[in-house]
Amino acid sequence: MFIKSRFLALATSYNKGVANCFNKASVGLRWSSTQDNSTSSLPNTEQTAPKSAEEATAQSTKPDAPTKYYKIKLARSLIGLPPKTRKNAASLGLKKRGQIVFRPVTTTIAGSIFRIKELVELEITDNTYLESRSPAPGYTIVKRFQ
Structure with a gap:
């Protein structure tokens, strides 16, 4: 009984941290960790999603590169x-x-x-x-x- 309750407590706290990370990541496609950014070993990369279909097409196609x-x-x-x-x-x-x-x-x-x-x-x-x-x-x- 003790092991099961301890496991559930750990799983709940872990899931809250993961959910928090995914919630931050879904807004603006941004990497987030539970640590402070200054002490994090992973870089804080920011990528914003294109606002329109034209921007998405412009980002995905490069006119100077010939298609093979x-x-x-x-x-x-x-x-x-x-x-x-x-x-x-x-x-x-x-x-x-x-x-x-x-x-x-x-x-x-x-x-x-x-x-x-x-x-x-x-x-x-x-x-x-x-x-x-x-x-x-x-x-x-x-x-x-x-």
Whole structure:
């Protein structure tokens, strides 16, 4: 009985301290500790949330940095491979052998490519080249029907 009540007392005091820290952190996304800031071993970092969607977009995109893309080509067939491998290829948009897809360079995409590295050919490009890869339609419009 004594051990249970002591445990509950410790858990309650700990939870109050954690809740206080989270309440302070949720207002303005600020790190807070129970110690004084001058004696704290962790830095007091302040990050304020963007006030509008335009500010969030401006912070997340950097106009001076060119966007890079992975050019992923499925070189080997998915026949006979485990379902997990097939789903991973499908998540990248690869269905048929020889199919080419372009994906932005991110850690998530890199991890997916790493799981099927034996099946794909990979290049890093500056743009997607989709316009130059699409064939001509094969017809011309002479006159519109009215």
